[in-house]
Amino acid sequence: AKTEGRDTYRYFEASMGAEARDKRVMEHELRQAVARDEFYLVYQPQKEISSGKMVGFEALIRWRHPERGDVPPSIFIPLAEDSGAIGQIGDWVLTAACREAASWENPLTVAVNVSAVQLHNPNFSRKVHETLLKSGLAAARLELEITETALVKDMPRALASLRQVKALGVRVAMDDFGTGYSSLSNLRAFPFDKIKIDGSFIKSVDTNGQVAAIVRAVLGLGRGLGLPVLAEGVETLGELKFLDAEACEIGQGYYLGKPAPIEAFGDLTGHGKRV
Ligand code: C2E
Numbered sequence: 001a002k003t004e005g006r007d008t009y010r011y012f013e014a015s016m017g018a019e020a021r022d023k024r025v026m027e028h029e030l031r032q033a034v035a036r037d038e039f040y041l042v043y044q045p046q047k048e049i050s051s052g053k054m055v056g057f058e059a060l061i062r063w064r065h066p067e068r069g070d071v072p073p074s075i076f077i078p079l080a081e082d083s084g085a086i087g088q089i090g091d092w093v094l095t096a097a098c099r100e101a102a103s104w105e106n107p108l109t110v111a112v113n114v115s116a117v118q119l120h121n122p123n124f125s126r127k128v129h130e131t132l133l134k135s136g137l138a139a140a141r142l143e144l145e146i147t148e149t150a151l152v153k154d155m156p157r158a159l160a161s162l163r164q165v166k167a168l169g170v171r172v173a174m175d176d177f178g179t180g181y182s183s184l185s186n187l188r189a190f191p192f193d194k195i196k197i198d199g200s201f202i203k204s205v206d207t208n209g210q211v212a213a214i215v216r217a218v219l220g221l222g223r224g225l226g227l228p229v230l231a232e233g234v235e236t237l238g239e240l241k242f243l244d245a246e247a248c249e250i251g252q253g254y255y256l257g258k259p260a261p262i263e264a265f266g267d268l269t270g271h272g273k274r275v
């Protein structure tokens with residue numbers, strides 16, 4: 001029976017496409033990657049547009065695979081979400097980002113991406129609370145970035161999680177605003193503290209009238225709701241000038257600073273400085 005089982009397995013594997021096999025292997029490797037210490041974080045500056053002043057960093061995960069090299073999160077995060085590995089990976093990200101930020105001299109905020117699976121875990125807010133206590137990071141310095149697609153699976157559960165983390169003093173930002181299909185009702189139903197306009201709207205905002213009209217409308221929406229707006233993917237001076245003229249509060253993008261290991265920002269965080 002044992003041999004038969006193995007043959008059946010082989011047959012199954014041979015019938016899978018190379019892509020599916022590759023995916024299965026990667027899912028397996030993802031589950032081991034935390035223990036093997038293959039993840040690390042890079043940080044991207046978030047700046048007040050009117051002054052250029054740094055207000056915080058978004059933490060972005062990187063996976064250095066021993067053979068494949070750097071695997072982009074756009075590839076492995078969806079796999080981790082499908083396979084369930086995202087729970088463990090998400091815990092690792094939250095812990096690493098809070099610990100890191102707690103060590104900074106400058107009390108800048110740290111923004112952490114949260115996936116649907118994490119948000120729908122009934123223990124989510126307890127994990128956030130424990131992580132804050134263990135790291136010593138003040139709740140007000142943590143911001144959680146949540147996409148609309150992460151809300152829809154079980155809206156009452158997602159709403160409960162958001163309320164619970166907000167009760168701790170943690171802020172929540174709606175990520176990738178404009179790319180979902182019911183942005184407006186979600187803004188009303190969920191207690192967000194910030195709107196992050198997706199980078200696809202910032203590209204050519206200064207040269208395309210249609211795009212400019214959309215971004216202006218989102219800025220008006222933020223003003224009306226009393227929510228600051230962050231523009232993602234700011235890549236040029238022209239885009240930044242448009243956003244400044246339209247009084248967009250915060251910017252993030254290659255023009256303002258690329259994601260990099262925290263040591264690159266030593267002057268702001270106190271890293272590498274000898275006391
Ligand atoms: P996101 O949350 O929208 O993150 C912004 C992405 O835009 C990052 O890609 C960043 O490197 C990139 N970016 C920043 N400035 C610019 C710019 O000026 N132009 C362009 N074209 N891109 C810019 P990255 O790091 O590859 O991450 C991709 C996505 O993977 C993220 O999108 C997020 O959805 C997910 N992700 C990254 N880290 C984590 C994490 O720790 N947990 C979870 N759940 N998801 C993560």
Ligand code: CA
Pocket residue numbers: 058113145175
């Ligand atoms: Ca994000």
Ligand code: CA
Pocket residue numbers: 175176196198232
């Ligand atoms: Ca985003």
Ligand code: CA
Pocket residue numbers: 176
């Ligand atoms: Ca995105």
